[in-house]
Amino acid sequence: xFRRRAAPAATVTVRxxxxxxxxxxxxxxxxxxxxxxxxYRRHGVGGAARAPFCMIGNCxxxxxxxxxxxxxxxxxxxxxxxxxxxxxRGKPVLAT
Amino acid sequence: xxxxxxxxxxxxxxxxxxxxxxxxxxxxxTMIDGADDAFRASRANFGLVWVQSKxxxxxxxxxxxxxxxxxxxxxxxxxxxxxxxxxxxxRPGGVTLALSDDxxxxxxxxxxxxxxxxxxxxxxxxxxxxxQLDNMLxxxxxxxxxxxxxxxxxxxxSLFLLHALHGAFQRRGGAYVQGHHVTGIEAAAxxxxxxSTADGTVHTGDRVVVAAGLGNQELAxxxxxxxxxxxxxxxxxxxxxxxxxxxxxxLNVKQTREGTFMxxxxxxxxxxxxxxxxxxxxxxxxxxxRAFPFLSDLRVVRSWAGLRVMTPDGFPIYDQxxxxxxxxxxxxxxxxxxxxxxxxxxxDYFSKGEIGAELAGLSSARFHVQA
Ligand SMILES: Cc1cc2nc3c(=O)[nH]c(=O)nc-3n(C[C@H](O)[C@H](O)[C@H](O)COP(=O)(O)OP(=O)(O)OC[C@H]3O[C@@H](n4cnc5c(N)ncnc54)[C@H](O)[C@@H]3O)c2cc1C
Numbered sequence: 437x438f439r440r441r442a443a444p445a446a447t448v449t450v451r452x453x454x455x456x457x458x459x460x461x462x463x464x465x466x467x468x469x470x471x472x473x474x475x476y477r478r479h480g481v482g483g484a485a486r487a488p489f490c491m492i493g494n495c496x497x498x499x500x501x502x503x504x505x506x507x508x509x510x511x512x513x514x515x516x517x518x519x520x521x522x523x524x525r526g527k528p529v530l531a532t
Numbered sequence: 533x534x535x536x537x538x539x540x541x542x543x544x545x546x547x548x549x550x551x552x553x554x555x556x557x558x559x560x561x562t563m564i565d566g567a568d569d570a571f572r573a574s575r576a577n578f579g580l581v582w583v584q585s586k587x588x589x590x591x592x593x594x595x596x597x598x599x600x601x602x603x604x605x606x607x608x609x610x611x612x613x614x615x616x617x618x619x620x621x622x623r624p625g626g627v628t629l630a631l632s633d634d635x636x637x638x639x640x641x642x643x644x645x646x647x648x649x650x651x652x653x654x655x656x657x658x659x660x661x662x663x664q665l666d667n668m669l670x671x672x673x674x675x676x677x678x679x680x681x682x683x684x685x686x687x688x689x690s691l692f693l694l695h696a697l698h699g700a701f702q703r704r705g706g707a708y709v710q711g712h713h714v715t716g717i718e719a720a721a722x723x724x725x726x727x728s729t730a731d732g733t734v735h736t737g738d739r740v741v742v743a744a745g746l747g748n749q750e751l752a753x754x755x756x757x758x759x760x761x762x763x764x765x766x767x768x769x770x771x772x773x774x775x776x777x778x779x780x781x782x783l784n785v786k787q788t789r790e791g792t793f794m795x796x797x798x799x800x801x802x803x804x805x806x807x808x809x810x811x812x813x814x815x816x817x818x819x820x821x822r823a824f825p826f827l828s829d830l831r832v833v834r835s836w837a838g839l840r841v842m843t844p845d846g847f848p849i850y851d852q853x854x855x856x857x858x859x860x861x862x863x864x865x866x867x868x869x870x871x872x873x874x875x876x877x878x879x880d881y882f883s884k885g886e887i888g889a890e891l892a893g894l895s896s897a898r899f900h901v902q903a
Contacts, residue, residue, distance in 0.1 A: 480773045480790075480791055481790050506774075507773075507831065526775070527773045527774050527775045527791045528773075528829075529774070530671070530775065530777060531826065531829070532670040532826045
């Protein structure tokens with residue numbers, strides 16, 4: 437659905453749901469997920485498929501788990517080498 | 533006379549439950565409510581339908597709370613049927629956690645006294661040891677020594693409840709007049725009462741119910757009733773959603789059906805102030821993190837302050853004006869818990885024109901200065 441307009445000058449490797457994925461340095465986490473294809477996340481109430489809408493920090497539809505922390509706004513987090521990103525399939529499960 | 537026309541002043545959970553109950557009995561009812569900037573405990577509360585700890589030294593009130601809780605499942609089902617709104621009520625029982633032996637001892641003493649004041653077998657609770665508690669609630673902190681549990685307790689979503697009551701009331705033909713501040717109640721020329729609002733509109737009815745929350749003191753005084761209510765502020769914290777963990781509410785922490793955790797609640801005499809305060813919120817968070825340390829993984833998404841409608845002894849007031857028969861007052865704390873009794877029992881008393889003896893101990897006469 438989304439295509440990069442130019443090849444990235446520099447790349448970093450992140451883990452998306454455990455898989456190694458190449459991202460452009462400076463990408464937001466949301467951009468990495470969009471570039472990786474459909475099924476961004478499932479809403480925590482009702483399970484509807486959702487994806488980022490605004491990409492500027494307002495809509496909260498880009499929520500994603502980053503390095504073990506759930507519900508981060510993917511559009512506001514910049515990728516880093518080795519970052520562990522997980523798509524959210526519903527609500528976070530708390531460790532008790 | 534079920535054709536008596538009622539004017540209900542106040543559209544919070546107390547006024548709306550009574551209005552719905554009256555409309556359900558076939559009365560024509562107009563519910564007059566203040567503007568959106570009014571103080572509304574009904575939109576700021578914790579949503580517990582709570583029985584344990586209610587009515588210490590006032591068995592009438594303890595019994596009234598139990599009666600309402602016992603009616604709640606039918607109430608919920610009927611409201612959902614009539615309004616299409618599911619108010620998320622359930623009654624898995626509830627616990628009050630103790631963070632020290634002293635706390636537990638004090639709680640057990642209070643509940644024991646309430647049980648002693650109730651007719652045999654009507655109020656039961658259990659003292660739950662820590663080991664047993666771990667099977668009921670996950671993730672308890674090391675300081676939790678035990679809890680009291682009562683099967684009478686439950687919880688609802690109080691915003692959905694209010695929405696359901698308004699919807700069901702209007703579906704029964706009730707009229708809701710919003711944004712009008714009542715300024716006068718007078719005997720009408722042809723019998724009945726004239727209720728006037730700030731913009732000069734006059735509504736006439738055979739009977740009037742004053743259920744205006746913190747507005748009650750002033751309104752009730754106009755019809756010779758002493759109703760000393762004052763605001764007691766409470767602040768509440770709401771976290772982001774998480775997968776279901778708590779299957780039952782505790783007095784200060786509950787998880788909503790949508791997954792958020794609600795953390796309550798402070799008590800402060802700050803007059804008409806609904807600003808939140810970081811120091812207070814910090815205390816609420818700190819106390820509840822001792823109970824459930826896993827809450828530290830969650831972000832806070834909202835917090836607010838609301839004003840409880842409090843009487844001097846903490847118990848509600850139900851009364852009829854001696855000088856203006858047919859004018860009733862209903863007010864007090866825990867209007868969510870008592871909503872089912874308000875809709876089904878209190879509305880019936882108002883319909884019959886006389887408040888039943890079960891509520892005699894809750895009349896305003898208890899605040900009269902003894903000569
Ligand atoms: C933080 C907090 C937590 C709580 N937790 C619980 C709980 O867990 N369980 C429980 O049972 N209870 C709880 N309560 C108490 C409960 O919220 C109240 O008892 C209940 O909401 C009171 O409802 P009410 O309709 O009397 O008042 P309100 O909700 O205050 O409504 C009064 C209404 O009257 C209207 N009004 C006032 N004056 C006039 C006038 N002159 N003319 C026209 N309209 C007027 C206002 O516009 C308002 O809409 C809590 C309260 C707070 C603040």
